[in-house]
Amino acid sequence: MRGTIGKNNSDLPEMNRSAVVKILQQQEVCSRADIARQTGLTQAAITKIVASMMEMGIVSEAGIITGCDNRRSIGLRLNAGKHQIIGVKFARQMFAVGVFDISGKIYTQTETKYSLEENPQKVLSAMKKQIHDMLKKYENVVSIGLAVPGPYLRDEGRIAVVTRMTAWHTINFIEEFKEEFHKPVFIEHDANAGALAEWLFGGHAQSASTLAYFLVGEGVGAGIIERGTLFRGMQGSACEIGHVSVDVHGPRCECGNYGCLEMYCSASALWKKAQTHVPECLPNGTLQSCDACNAVFQAAWAGHQKALDVVRETAEYIGYGCVTLINAYNPDIIIIGDVMSQGGDLLMPTIQKVVQQRVIPELYNRVQIKISTLTIDPTLYGAAATATNKVLQLPSKFSSAGKWGSGK
Numbered sequence: 001m002r003g004t005i006g007k008n009n010s011d012l013p014e015m016n017r018s019a020v021v022k023i024l025q026q027q028e029v030c031s032r033a034d035i036a037r038q039t040g041l042t043q044a045a046i047t048k049i050v051a052s053m054m055e056m057g058i059v060s061e062a063g064i065i066t067g068c069d070n071r072r073s074i075g076l077r078l079n080a081g082k083h084q085i086i087g088v089k090f091a092r093q094m095f096a097v098g099v100f101d102i103s104g105k106i107y108t109q110t111e112t113k114y115s116l117e118e119n120p121q122k123v124l125s126a127m128k129k130q131i132h133d134m135l136k137k138y139e140n141v142v143s144i145g146l147a148v149p150g151p152y153l154r155d156e157g158r159i160a161v162v163t164r165m166t167a168w169h170t171i172n173f174i175e176e177f178k179e180e181f182h183k184p185v186f187i188e189h190d191a192n193a194g195a196l197a198e199w200l201f202g203g204h205a206q207s208a209s210t211l212a213y214f215l216v217g218e219g220v221g222a223g224i225i226e227r228g229t230l231f232r233g234m235q236g237s238a239c240e241i242g243h244v245s246v247d248v249h250g251p252r253c254e255c256g257n258y259g260c261l262e263m264y265c266s267a268s269a270l271w272k273k274a275q276t277h278v279p280e281c282l283p284n285g286t287l288q289s290c291d292a293c294n295a296v297f298q299a300a301w302a303g304h305q306k307a308l309d310v311v312r313e314t315a316e317y318i319g320y321g322c323v324t325l326i327n328a329y330n331p332d333i334i335i336i337g338d339v340m341s342q343g344g345d346l347l348m349p350t351i352q353k354v355v356q357q358r359v360i361p362e363l364y365n366r367v368q369i370k371i372s373t374l375t376i377d378p379t380l381y382g383a384a385a386t387a388t389n390k391v392l393q394l395p396s397k398f399s400s401a402g403k404w405g406s407g408k
């Protein structure tokens with residue numbers, strides 16, 4: 001259903017509630033009839049959703065208003081701050097923690113860098129301390145959402161293979177966080193979290209039926225949302241495009257496959273290429289790969305031809321990833337996010353050229369490829385959105401003060 005953002009399928013209540021929240025957030029006060037019209041849901045469905053949200057204090061009535069159809073009706077207003085969410089992005093060399101409300105407004109955010117050699121327990125302790133500090137300051141936090149690199153095994157609560165992070169494979173995030181915070185914790189694969197953020201907050205829900213979020217950072221992966229629903233696969237590790245071979249005879253990847261896409265266009269792949277071809281562009285001292293990439297992008301912007309060549313070669317591989325996404329999922333839009341999105345217009349002409357050369361015109365002409373424009377990291381945003389969707393799905397299970405049901 002194009003042009004509307006709700007679904008009448010009763011299996012998708014969380015997306016429907018998110019759609020209602022989104023409309024109330026944008027318009028401040030709105031009638032039930034207006035929400036029904038804008039979401040494409042029936043008035044009966046909206047009445048039911050609004051009743052449950054009013055019961056939990058997420059929505060309240062705001063007097064009589066004149067709706068778009070000129071009929072007088074009861075206005076509804078969002079009480080977004082009543083339920084706050086902590087979002088956590090966990091990446092190979094950094095983690096970020098933020099407090100959001102259910103409309104996606106951010107209250108505070110921290111970012112911490114660490115080295116790959118750091119002991120995982122030490123990094124986890126630092127992360128937990130920051131979360132505790134935020135819980136002390138923000139009393140309405142009802143849930144925590146965490147985005148992790150993949151492949152993430154949903155049923156086991158741990159990440160299966162994160163290249164260069166073997167020490168983390170045994171950490172069970174669900175157990176660690178549940179025991180520590182006594183709040184429901186929800187975990188999502190980082191690319192899925194980014195896709196969710198783009199769908200909910202990037203303004204694509206009304207124009208796209210199939211959205212592909214292409215995460216190109218320390219790792220490479222994709223999240224696919226089709227008509228409001230994330231495509232997860234049996235164990236939650238679908239769309240691991242970073243581990244699709246682009247050279248079946250290439251070097252062996254930690255995942256067991258050979259010549260994986262991630263080995264050619266991740267932030268560390270660009271860094272490695274820069275060390276070989278343009279070491280003069282890299283600042284001295286210990287670097288993180290995102291800093292190294294930024295230095296190469298800056299040099300390329302300034303006209304350093306060899307730096308531009310390195311960036312273009314990386315962009316070519318991002319283009320091959322787009323070709324696979326288009327052939328496998330036929331999206332309306334591909335949004336490129338994470339570290340590589342900082343390369344912006346340096347990357348796009350090469351990506352577009354590769355896609356144009358390698359995809360049939362009927363598909364190429366219909367797909368938009370864009371760099372993410374969200375001002376907050378989509379993965380962090382999406383970590384919070386993952387928990388927000390669960391809160392909106394079953395608000396009665398959540399309260400800032402007390403007990404909660406199963407968070408899995």
Ligand SMILES: [Zn+2]
Binds near residue numbers: 244255256257262
């Ligand atoms: Zn691999």
